[in-house]
Amino acid sequence: MTDDLVAFLRARYDEDAEAAKDAAKRAAAELATADRKADRFLPPYDGSHWSNDYDHVHVHDHRPERSRRRVQIADCGHGAIALTSHIARHDPERVLAEVEAKRAIVDQYAEVAENDGANAYEYDRGWVNALRESARLLALPYAAHPDYRDEWRP
Structure with a gap:
């Protein structure tokens, strides 16, 4: 059970991390697009901060050369503040x-499971x-998830 549970969790975390990195790349692309539209040529940036206001999600770039700009990356529709808050x-x-x-x-x-690395x-x-x-x-x-096993339930 130990090896399977550890492998299952590591695979899910890899998926979560990949999705987050993809979202960060999308946000960086939105910032770059906004820079091109404003005739600004700045290096790519992937360490942004997200926020929301009512029904929009914004990505912020706090580097001085960007003048603390924000760019809208999602419009979730009128009155969707709970959704945009969750996303941000x-x-x-x-x-x-x-x-x-x-x-x-x-x-x-994983280190201590099955007594490999754990002491009395x-x-x-x-x-x-x-x-x-x-x-x-x-x-x-x-x-x-289809790979989840009921035996892992606490």
């Missing part, structure tokens, strides 16, 4: 940071069980 809160930078934190937990679990003290103190339950909880948001 899950900007690529945040998603990538969350993926790295979750990977660290999974890596710790770690077992006695519940460290291994806590990491196992954490890994199961981390898999729960992916329960609808």
Whole structure:
């Protein structure tokens, strides 16, 4: 179970990271397009910040040469503030940071699972069980994925 759960989580995190990077590239392309329209030629940028106002999602570039500009990247329709707020809160930078934190937990679990790297003290103190339950909880948001197994449910 351990190897399969670890592999499952790592695959999902790879997918999440790839989607976030794709979104960041799209946002960078939107900034570059806005620069071309304004007759500005600045280097590509992929470390943007996302925000929302009512029914629009914006990407911000805070470098001084861009004058703290923002470019609209999505229009979700009238009154869609909840949707745009959700999109902005899950900007690529945040998603990538969350993926790295979750990977660290999974890596710790993989290291001590099946007693490979765990000692009696770690077992006695519940460290291994806590990491196992954490890994199961981390898999729960992916329960609808076809590779998810019910045996992983906490």
